Amino acid sequence: MSKKRYVDSMETVYYRPESNAEYVCGVFIAFISVFGGAAVLSLLMIMVMHLLFMPFPLGGIYYLFYLFLMVMPALVFMLGLSFFVITWLKNRVLSMILLLGFLVSTIFYISDYQFGLFDPLGLSLPSAFSRITGHSDMLGYLLQRGAWFFLGLGFVGLTILKFDRIPNRPCSRCKWIMAFFFLIMGVVCGSSFFFLQQDEFRERLNYRSIYEKYSSYPKAYLESQDIDYEQREDEMFVNTKLVVRNCTGVELDKVLLYLNPSLEVTSLFINGTTSLYGREKQVIDVPARLSPGDSLLLELSYKGQIDERICYLNVPDAEIADTRERMYLACRLGKRYSYLRKDFTLLIPEVLWYPTTVPPENPGSPYDNSRDFTRYSLRVRNYGKNKVISQGMRMKKGD
Numbered sequence: 524m525s526k527k528r529y530v531d532s533m534e535t536v537y538y539r540p541e542s543n544a545e546y547v548c549g550v551f552i553a554f555i556s557v558f559g560g561a562a563v564l565s566l567l568m569i570m571v572m573h574l575l576f577m578p579f580p581l582g583g584i585y586y587l588f589y590l591f592l593m594v595m596p597a598l599v600f601m602l603g604l605s606f607f608v609i610t611w612l613k614n615r616v617l618s619m620i621l622l623l624g625f626l627v628s629t630i631f632y633i634s635d636y637q638f639g640l641f642d643p644l645g646l647s648l649p650s651a652f653s654r655i656t657g658h659s660d661m662l663g664y665l666l667q668r669g670a671w672f673f674l675g676l677g678f679v680g681l682t683i684l685k686f687d688r689i690p691n692r693p694c695s696r697c698k699w700i701m702a703f704f705f706l707i708m709g710v711v712c713g714s715s716f717f718f719l720q721q722d723e724f725r726e727r728l729n730y731r732s733i734y735e736k737y738s739s740y741p742k743a744y745l746e747s748q749d750i751d752y753e754q755r756e757d758e759m760f761v762n763t764k765l766v767v768r769n770c771t772g773v774e775l776d777k778v779l780l781y782l783n784p785s786l787e788v789t790s791l792f793i794n795g796t797t798s799l800y801g802r803e804k805q806v807i808d809v810p811a812r813l814s815p816g817d818s819l820l821l822e823l824s825y826k827g828q829i830d831e832r833i834c835y836l837n838v839p840d841a842e843i844a845d846t847r848e849r850m851y852l853a854c855r856l857g858k859r860y861s862y863l864r865k866d867f868t869l870l871i872p873e874v875l876w877y878p879t880t881v882p883p884e885n886p887g888s889p890y891d892n893s894r895d896f897t898r899y900s901l902r903v904r905n906y907g908k909n910k911v912i913s914q915g916m917r918m919k920k921g922d
């Protein structure tokens with residue numbers, strides 16, 4: 524009887540004088556080079572087609588963005604996971620089944636779960652750029668892509684530890700440290716992305732509850748408002764004068780104003796006299812008694828930036844988080860409600876960038892929302908080369 528022995532052709536490579544880390548990292552870099560080169564070639568072909576057939580200017584920086592922040596993290600993770608599963612299971616058929624099952628489930632079933640956190644390919648994240656406003660959520664995008672990138676490197680480290688080969692260096696403590704360092708970094712990035720998104724919707728819930736808390740209190744009528752606006756870099760400075768009247772038929776012991784919660788009130792005058800005030804998020808409590816039919820003059824100064832989470836609280840959070848309704852082909856589109864930048868500013872009434880006596884929306888009863896017919900004037904200072912666009916008649920004074 525004879526015993527037939529099968530020897531893998533890679534055995535000749537395994538016995539060469541390189542460490543497990545050198546071998547695994549070499550194979551990993553080789554795969555990255557091949558698939559990364561294919562990705563670069565595809566992007567170059569698309570750039571040529573863009574130059575030949577598209578009427579839009581070519582933004583080369585965007586191609587680099589998609590290469591390094593969309594393609595490379597997905598490639599690193601999938602290769603690292605493949606190495607890890609094959610090495611630890613030691614069964615190629617079972618490993619391929621598990622990897623294909625994971626890929627199919629992430630693409631078709633769980634890619635949109637928890638704001639796209641469990642999408643290693645990044646297809647469910649808003650990734651479109653605007654030439655004017657840029658990316659809608661760069662921090663969240665970097666955290667999510669960084670999570671999968673570091674997890675991929677962590678799986679490569681675990682592959683090195685489990686690789687069946689005579690080790691050149693018996694001590695593997697540094698390799699364990701590196702592997703778990705990358706895994707922890709991936710978990711930290713993913714957790715930061717998750718809590719960042721959760722904080723947005725938790726704050727929206729707080730704003731809703733405050734609106735409902737003051738919804739039954741009688742509101743003063745805003746007759747006129749003169750707004751003096753100035754912007755310095757990415758911060759706004761506003762002085763405004765409001766004339767409010769009690770048209771409720773009952774005496775008011777206080778006047779409620781609504782202002783964006785990120786704007787800091789620096790001073791408040793009631794009929795020319797400085798006054799204290801109370802504040803709860805977007806609600807400013809002005810301690811002024813107002814008899815039926817009477818009016819008073821409020822002078823308010825405030826500064827700061829805009830919290831966009833105050834916008835459209837009557838829209839369900841699930842609809843806000845779902846980007847499937849905002850996509851072009853396979854590209855998801857983000858959503859912003861306000862911009863406060865040196866080169867571009869966008870302010871809409873829903874962000875409460877100026878005070879009102881009636882909130883712009885009623886989350887508790889979206890179709891029961893009143894409006895004041897108010898006379899407004901707006902003065903914009905030091906707008907530089909920007910062009911001011913607003914309602915009403917325009918008048919320019921000075922330079």
